[in-house]
Amino acid sequence: xxxxxxxxxxxxxxxxxxxxxxxxxxxxxxxxxxxxxxxxxxxxxxxxxxxxxxxxxxxxxxxxxxxxxxxxxxxxxxxxxxxxxxxxxxxxxxxxxxxxxxxxxxxxxxxxxxxxxxxxxxxxxxxxxxxxxxxxxxxxxxxxxxxxxxxxxxxxxxxxxxxxxxxxxxxxxxxxxxxxxxxxxxxxxxxxxxxxxxxxxxxxxxxxxxxxxxxxxxxxxxxxxxxxxxxxxxxxxxxxxxxxxxxxxxxxxxxxxxxxxxxxxxxxxxxxxxxxxxxxxxxxxxxxxxxxxxxxxxxxxxxxxxxxxxxxxxxxxxxxxxxxxxxxxxxxxxxxxxxxxxxxxxxxxxxxxxxxxxxxxxxxxxxxxxxxxxxxxxxxxxxxxxxxxxxxxxxxxxxxxxxxxxxxxxxxxxxxxxxxxxxxxxxxxxxxxxxxxxxxxxxxxxxxxxxxxxxxxxxxxxxxxxxxxxxxxxxxxxxxxxxxxxxxxxxxxxxxxxxxx
Numbered sequence: 001x002x003x004x005x006x007x008x009x010x011x012x013x014x015x016x017x018x019x020x021x022x023x024x025x026x027x028x029x030x031x032x033x034x035x036x037x038x039x040x041x042x043x044x045x046x047x048x049x050x051x052x053x054x055x056x057x058x059x060x061x062x063x064x065x066x067x068x069x070x071x072x073x074x075x076x077x078x079x080x081x082x083x084x085x086x087x088x089x090x091x092x093x094x095x096x097x098x099x100x101x102x103x104x105x106x107x108x109x110x111x112x113x114x115x116x117x118x119x120x121x122x123x124x125x126x127x128x129x130x131x132x133x134x135x136x137x138x139x140x141x142x143x144x145x146x147x148x149x150x151x152x153x154x155x156x157x158x159x160x161x162x163x164x165x166x167x168x169x170x171x172x173x174x175x176x177x178x179x180x181x182x183x184x185x186x187x188x189x190x191x192x193x194x195x196x197x198x199x200x201x202x203x204x205x206x207x208x209x210x211x212x213x214x215x216x217x218x219x220x221x222x223x224x225x226x227x228x229x230x231x232x233x234x235x236x237x238x239x240x241x242x243x244x245x246x247x248x249x250x251x252x253x254x255x256x257x258x259x260x261x262x263x264x265x266x267x268x269x270x271x272x273x274x275x276x277x278x279x280x281x282x283x284x285x286x287x288x289x290x291x292x293x294x295x296x297x298x299x300x301x302x303x304x305x306x307x308x309x310x311x312x313x314x315x316x317x318x319x320x321x322x323x324x325x326x327x328x329x330x331x332x333x334x335x336x337x338x339x340x341x342x343x344x345x346x347x348x349x350x351x352x353x354x355x356x357x358x359x360x361x362x363x364x365x366x367x368x369x370x371x372x373x374x375x376x377x378x379x380x381x382x383x384x385x386x387x388x389x390x391x392x393x394x395x396x397x398x399x400x401x402x403x404x405x406x407x408x409x410x411x412x413x414x415x416x417x418x419x420x421x422x423x424x425x426x427x428x429x430x431x432x433x434x435x436x437x438x439x440x441x442x443x444x445x446x447x448x449x450x451x452x453x454x455x456x457x458x459x460x461x462x463x464x465x466x467x468x469x470x471x472x473x474x475x476x477x478x479x480x481x482x483x484x485x486x487x488x489x490x491x492x493x494x495x496x497x498x499x500x501x
Contacts, residue, residue, distance in 0.1 A: 316400075
């Protein structure tokens with residue numbers, strides 16, 4: 001099929017094993033850079049406020065601006081990689097992210113910093129779906145699960161180590177320089193990633209449309225128009241606007257009634273986008289997302305599990321940081337250190353689960369969700385016992401380690417199972433659909449759960465308020481667990497039907 005040649009579709013039979021693993025090393029370097037760039041900023045906010053005399057609204061957009069542009073471009077970027085070549089789009093994303101990191105580190109005021117963060121979000125949105133798509137493209141079966149396991153290990157370590165690095169850099173550099181170093185740290189990683197990409201990525205980095213050759217400007221124009229149609233510009237615009245409308249009310253600190261009207265508008269735009277994608281497919285063209293993938297149980301269930309997981313679990317680290325710093329008066333560095341054991345356990349668990357997920361299937365994810373619920377319950381017990389003077393708060397190092405097991409056992413294995421039956425020509429856009437669900441879940445979860453905690457603080461203590469927050473997260477995890485059990489039943493049913501045929 002021609003559509004399978006739209007990206008740099010060099011099959012894994014042609015790509016030597018050593019090249020595949022070098023490609024993975026490049027992808028992981030970029031993922032580590034982008035995730036450290038996200039988690040490190042959280043501990044730098046007070047220094048940014050002091051160094052740039054930034055307002056609370058400015059600080060809100062240091063976080064929200066990045067997340068917003070990241071979420072808006074994800075699916076379109078995934079589809080662009082499917083069609084034009086994942087390697088080339090990846091390199092553009094890394095270049096943008098690195099250049100924006102330099103701009104952020106040199107920012108002279110809050111406006112400059114926030115513009116740089118918007119561009120960082122675009123760069124991250126371009127490179128992330130290519131990582132998932134290229135793992136789908138170059139790896140198969142158990143080897144793919146192993147690659148996603150390494151992917152999950154990189155996620156666990158980078159998310160955990162980011163706040164610690166941020167705390168160290170701020171202590172070393174002081175208020176004036178420390179927060180700038182948290183952005184400039186990305187620059188050597190980004191440059192090294194680009195060098196490795198140009199050296200190790202299979203060529204060509206970009207594909208060309210059928211019949212396109214180097215030559216006349218007329219041919220170049222026809223090629224550009226062909227690519228533009230294949231990208232489904234109307235569908236890309238509709239989905240981008242829909243994601244923006246859904247995310248914005250949860251990210252704007254001063255949301256008004258009018259702002260919240262964007263939420264139903266976003267849902268309406270999703271409905272319009274679905275109708276457009278079906279119409280575009282009936283015309284015989286390639287829509288940005290093959291909607292038939294939603295009829296595949298493994299994809300739909302897996303995407304829902306991931307959305308629910310991120311709706312709940314990303315709030316844990318926000319609540320822990322708030323509790324330790326504002327509730328107990330700990331430093332940013334101490335608050336970062338509490339997540340280190342969980343990060344390394346997450347890395348090990350992801351690697352372990354990646355090697356076994358093809359054998360045990362959805363049971364790995366189900367086990368991980370049970371660990372998440374156990375970790376929440378144990379952390380609540382530590383917080384309440386600490387309030388009564390019966391236990392040191394540093395027992396959180398142990399209870400949160402159960403959360404680390406959950407992260408390693410859920411995220412990468414679920415990704416492997418969810419994308420297993422997705423057609424390769426839609427690997428990038430399908431992976432981006434999952435990541436968009438993660439971004440929406442993260443934004444909604446953090447907004448709703450932290451709002452509930454701060455509301456509780458007006459009538460209760462920090463331990464009680466955090467317990468309420470953890471309870472809400474637990475309810476969301478139970479929902480994810482229910483979907484995981486449903487997927488397990490669906491798989492048994494589908495396998496039984498296939499055997500009867």
